[in-house]
Amino acid sequence: MSELTHASAPRRSIGGQLLGSSQLVLGLILAALCIAISIAAPQFYSEANIIAILRQCALVLIVASGMTMLIITAEVDLSVGASLAFVGCIGMAVLNSTHSLALGMLAALAFSGGVGLFNGLVVTRLRVNSLIATIGTMMMLQGGVYLFTREAVQNHNRLVSFTDLGAGYVGAVPVPVILAALIFVIAYVTLRFTTLGRYLYAVGANEKAVRLSGLRSERLKLFAFVVTGLCVGVAGMILSSLMNAGQPTAGRGFELTVIAAVILGGTSLLGGRGSLFGTLLGVLVLKVIDNGIIILGWNQDLQMVVPGVVIILATYLDIIRNKANVR
Amino acid sequence: MQWSKSILFASAAVLALSAAAAHAENMPKRIGYVTNYATHEWYQNVIKGMKAHGKELGIEVEVQDANLDIAKQVAAAEDFIAKGVDVLIITPVNEEGVVPLLRQAKAANVPVVLEGNPVKGMTTMVAICDYDTGYFSGVEAGKYAKEKLGGTAKVMNVGLPLLSATVLRSQGFMDGLKTIIPEAVMVHDLDGGGNPDRALEVSSAALAKNADINIIYGINDSSSLGGLQAWKAAGKSQDGLLTVGTGGEGLAFINAMQNEPSYRIEAAMFPEKEGFTAIDAAVKLFNNEEVPEHIVSPTAPMNGEDWKKYYDYDGTTRTIKWDAVNALKPPAKCMKTSADLKK
């Protein structure tokens, strides 16, 4: 019985329109926020501020793209914040010794992909609940990064291409925003228009049924873990470019921001339901709130309170809307 | 084999004993230090200073890390007391939170030296003067602004309201700056969380709101660098900008002073020296000697290349020049302390 109600959920969201249920609520919240903030503080709409917001969004969106896939398969990765810091240090160290952006990126991606693979194997092979497995990985990475370097890895390479990764522009658009858009589009197309995407939803909705139909559900989950890891690799390199150093202390609480954005976007933690478009809106809402509080000169402690209220409220409104639809 | 080893040990022990005997005072055998968070370069260098001085005096210095967790700090100190260390040194994660710990240490007859932050009921504390540190770097910043920035001073303070020490630094900086440029203003007063990525994020937003500033002040190096990176990421030139850092806790500021044209002033706090002084204080307490409530550890503003006076840097590690740092005379009293803040 419970399996039946479960199975019906993904069908609706896979077939759902671009602006599905929760996205509409979220879009309205975002619009209301932007209007309210810009009335109170016109600087909100300055070019400089929009670029600042987008750059902050880029980091979160890149990782959230992978995380959305992962949560759709009903798993989660809490180690992304710790991994973000570690990747930045490794990338910077390799850049310093090789003076090659390609090799630095490669090392970062290899490491973060490796972390994703490790998480994925622990979860799929050893059957450890992903919440616990990735808390474990988080601790190991937090410790590991200090074993790797006790201090920030300084930029000794002075590569212009590396500096551009975080602070550069193509035309008027910051490079991180372009990278985020690229990753977002790839992930979006994969989830919406490919068989692989459909399978990911199916695994999250009903793993047993998927296994019975002959698909290797473990492989699909493993894939989502590795993709999430690779996204962290890209974000970590952008962050270290922005900071001009590999910072072992970076990324504290980053995992919670990412996961909050994903679930705010309507992706169900039970798996099988969710969309990347919602995630995009979730990221925007959270970062606009963050930015607005500073622009308005409000107490920065509200940067914790307001997202908490918004997450609960948005989910609740979504539930009410769903109920209304059913009646 | 076993034999020769034990002979080695024995002779080492004899050597150590005779070294200790050479001192007039009794030396504690073991000192336990519970640090705030050992992953920070500041505390790593405090520990370095402690261990170096401990070795000179033949004292074993054991270190535990609270890792910013007050509950873990209490647990680690309990461990040390159970283990029977002779003196405890503690960097409080929070000033109010270690009051019970002092009570427990007292009950177990273990003297306690505090590093960094004062606590109600303490015997002695080794700490820099945060307000003074900010103040003198503010004076230097004022001189620089008068000479190179056309006499205006519009400050973005990348602060940390969490700790009274860091609030004092920001206050001191503005007060010192105003002695040279009375019309100096603080345009942005930010909570950068003391860490670089948070500092970058809030500074970016603040600069987007109003980029009409010409001085970035950071309560530590991560904060000033986060602010500076936000400035650079906004695509602005460093001409006409001054960045002032505080702490000089690690390598980051050396790198910045070598490569960033605006990073001209660093308020050095010499963590190694603070560790060194804390060990001296611990020895005095062990011998029941009279000690002042606040033992001041020196700080100094460093302009441009000044840091080379105090540190050797070979590209990977820095080494403190003890003679230069030990020659600095700390003030007997701070201009302002956290007690003034509470009024």
Next chain:
Amino acid sequence: MSLASTASLKDQPSMLARLFARQELALLVCLILVLAFFSVTVENFLSVRNLTNVLGQASLPLIAGIGCAVVFISGEVDISIGSLLATIALPLIIIMNDSNSLLLGVGGALLFGLIIGVVNGYLTAYAGINSLIVTLGTMFIMRGGVYLYTGQRAIPDDASLDSFIALSDGRLFNVIPYSAVIAIVLLAAFAYMMQHRPFGRQIYAVGGNQEVARLAGYDVRRVKFICFIISALLATVAGIILAARVGSAQHTAGLNFEFQVVAATVLGGVSLAGGIGSLSGMALGVLILQFLSNGLRGLGLPTEWQLVITGMIIIAAVAFDEAKRRRANGG
């Protein structure tokens, strides 16, 4: 269908009980191994002083872990307990400073805890929002609220009541910390409830299979609602003890505490999926992690190694446990 499942429901306790007995044995062996290893490698590790110290330190995750386990068994999660620790310390300390009465302070704290539990429970059980989202939200709201209210300053305990200090320094017969005594009493009471009272059986049933529980006539929503209140009230007790141990209301109190408790609870064999696990397993999980971190500190290992080793052990223990369970289930 309903007949068959209610029948299997009645079989469950005894069958599960046997499974748990084996699981707890494995945990016990694990704990003994930890103790044995450190007793050889760390001086004074087995001293009465050190062992009782660890019990005092373990009292916080033990007490909060009861609530965590109860909520897990009901099929939900509560990750707001870390922020709750910081929140309830405010009324506790403020009221005590004003009234010089431990009773009033504790009453105020429990009232706050009750309200938080009602909010978490209502939003989850009656409004139907996923509990991870609810408690993630209240976690942010409470932490931010504490920062806002205190201006990120700790509030000192100026009353310094002897009874409050005793919660930190006092020891029963001068040996066992009072905090540990409170933990043991609560643990025994709730273990009795879970195993031998109808409500405990209801919690297991609701977490095991909601539909079946509903068919058996249990009020699923009410059971979950109460579980959240239990969790919040127990976390409040832990928060009161923490406030005594640090002599103040700390705005950063309990940061990452939820991770610590969740890890220990799952390590103790309580399944996140609901319906499976026991409080004694949870308690063993807490003790293993506490003695582990005490021992690693004793070895003088730096934080980074402590983190790495703890992370590895959590993963390894849960993986081992999972493998054993699968073998037991023959699949």
